[in-house]
Amino acid sequence: MPRRDSDSRRLCRRRFLSRGASALGAAALAGLPAPAIGRPGEAGKVRMGFVGVGGRGTTHLRTALEIPGVEVTWVCDIDPTRLESAGRLVEEKTGKRPAATEHHRRVLEAKDVDAVLMATPCDVHAPLYLDAIRAGKDLYAEKPLCITAAEADAIVKAAETSVSIVQVGFQSRYSPRVRDGIERLHRGDLGEAVELRAAFLAPFGPLRGWFSKRARSGDWMVEQAVHHFDIMNWALGALPLRAFGMGRADIFTEGEPDRDVHDYYTAIIEYPKDVIVSWVHSWLCPKGGAFGKPFLHVMGRKGGVGLLEGPVEYMDASRPKETLKEEGGNTTRFAQEAFLECVRARKRPFSNVLNGRDAVLVALMVRDAVYGRRVATMEEVKRGG
Numbered sequence: 001m002p003r004r005d006s007d008s009r010r011l012c013r014r015r016f017l018s019r020g021a022s023a024l025g026a027a028a029l030a031g032l033p034a035p036a037i038g039r040p041g042e043a044g045k046v047r048m049g050f051v052g053v054g055g056r057g058t059t060h061l062r063t064a065l066e067i068p069g070v071e072v073t074w075v076c077d078i079d080p081t082r083l084e085s086a087g088r089l090v091e092e093k094t095g096k097r098p099a100a101t102e103h104h105r106r107v108l109e110a111k112d113v114d115a116v117l118m119a120t121p122c123d124v125h126a127p128l129y130l131d132a133i134r135a136g137k138d139l140y141a142e143k144p145l146c147i148t149a150a151e152a153d154a155i156v157k158a159a160e161t162s163v164s165i166v167q168v169g170f171q172s173r174y175s176p177r178v179r180d181g182i183e184r185l186h187r188g189d190l191g192e193a194v195e196l197r198a199a200f201l202a203p204f205g206p207l208r209g210w211f212s213k214r215a216r217s218g219d220w221m222v223e224q225a226v227h228h229f230d231i232m233n234w235a236l237g238a239l240p241l242r243a244f245g246m247g248r249a250d251i252f253t254e255g256e257p258d259r260d261v262h263d264y265y266t267a268i269i270e271y272p273k274d275v276i277v278s279w280v281h282s283w284l285c286p287k288g289g290a291f292g293k294p295f296l297h298v299m300g301r302k303g304g305v306g307l308l309e310g311p312v313e314y315m316d317a318s319r320p321k322e323t324l325k326e327e328g329g330n331t332t333r334f335a336q337e338a339f340l341e342c343v344r345a346r347k348r349p350f351s352n353v354l355n356g357r358d359a360v361l362v363a364l365m366v367r368d369a370v371y372g373r374r375v376a377t378m379e380e381v382k383r384g385g
């Protein structure tokens with residue numbers, strides 16, 4: 001079962017207190033500025049820099065500008081047009097233009113930045129996240145944590161020996177609905193978990209550009225499915241053992257001949273205790289929306305729950321169905337607010353580098369299975385095979 005929140009906080013506090021000195025030393029060795037211990041600033045204000053202000057980064061920026069106690073001091077993007085729009089957006093909302101740069105290291109060196117939010121293409125996550133952690137900045141790191149197992153290990157190691165608070169961009173971990181469903185499962189309301197049925201189906205695609213280059217995104221198992229894989233790991237409190245998969249990458253190549261990601265794939269994923277996941281991930285969704293709704297159903301011996309949609313129902317026909325908690329707001333905002341709370345209290349986020357790494361490991365195992373049309377194991381992925 002996952003570590004309880006209160007345990008995580010105690011652990012994090014201990015690590016923070018005992019490892020401050022080594023993080024200072026590590027930063028000096030890396031030639032980066034020493035971390036500013038004692039953050040955030042007066043009255044709990046958190047000064048933030050946004051690195052990568054494309055689609056997701058701009059959503060985050062807009063969200064942050066609505067949250068009291070946040071000051072956006074820097075924006076950064078290698079694309080000058082996006083940089084200009086982000087600066088303008090901040091100025092329109094606050095009356096103050098943030099500093100702007102195309103070089104993320106300038107944000108990491110800035111004294112008026114407590115925390116950075118990074119939302120760039122996946123292939124640059126690892127170098128940027130490692131730079132941020134080594135600079136001692138707190139980091140909201142968009143998912144996926146990275147695109148290889150070696151990168152995941154390096155980021156976990158860096159984060160565990162740093163003072164930086166690192167939260168991974170799994171906003172579903174802050175969804176009242178998903179939490180309610182998983183809490184019911186963990187306290188036994190549904191009986192022993194037996195089967196998961198899950199699908200990521202989205203009529204807003206297929207996405208193109210860097211997303212459709214395997215070397216940049218890691219393919220959809222890594223770029224997109226990590227959200228669901230993280231929920232599965234959380235729900236089942238374990239990493240899966242092995243997977244078998246198949247798919248096709250020849251459907252949406254028109255106009256994009258070098259597209260090399262999957263348009264559709266499916267996998268059977270085995271978790272410990274014989275819990276089997278049936279997984280589908282597809283862009284083959286007609287635009288009417290009828291065939292494009294993601295779902296994640298967990299079936300236990302006593303009942304089932306739809307974590308993303310649908311009710312809780314029981315095998316016992318006399319027991320009425322129940323509904324999960326309402327979402328009651330925007331999960332990206334909930335995730336950012338939780339990050340700010342962790343920054344202020346110096347505690348480990350609920351969505352952290354460990355579950356960020358675990359979701360990537362599942363993604364890599366499923367990808368190996370799909371590419372090879374074979375059974376791939378978690379052991380192989382962990383060995384780097």
Ligand SMILES: NC(=O)c1ccc[n+]([C@@H]2O[C@H](COP(=O)([O-])OP(=O)(O)OC[C@H]3O[C@@H](n4cnc5c(N)ncnc54)[C@H](O)[C@@H]3O)[C@@H](O)[C@H]2O)c1
Nearest residue numbers: 052053054055056057077078079082119120121142143169
């Ligand atoms: N949590 C979610 O629900 C969610 C949703 C969408 C995207 N994402 C993630 O957010 C990240 C960004 O996705 P997106 O949709 O915003 O992509 P995007 O292409 O719209 O934006 C990426 C931005 O990063 C900039 N960039 C690239 N390299 C950079 C660098 N070295 N320094 C600074 N800026 C750089 C690009 O110029 C671009 O503006 C990805 O990791 C994606 O998986 C998460």
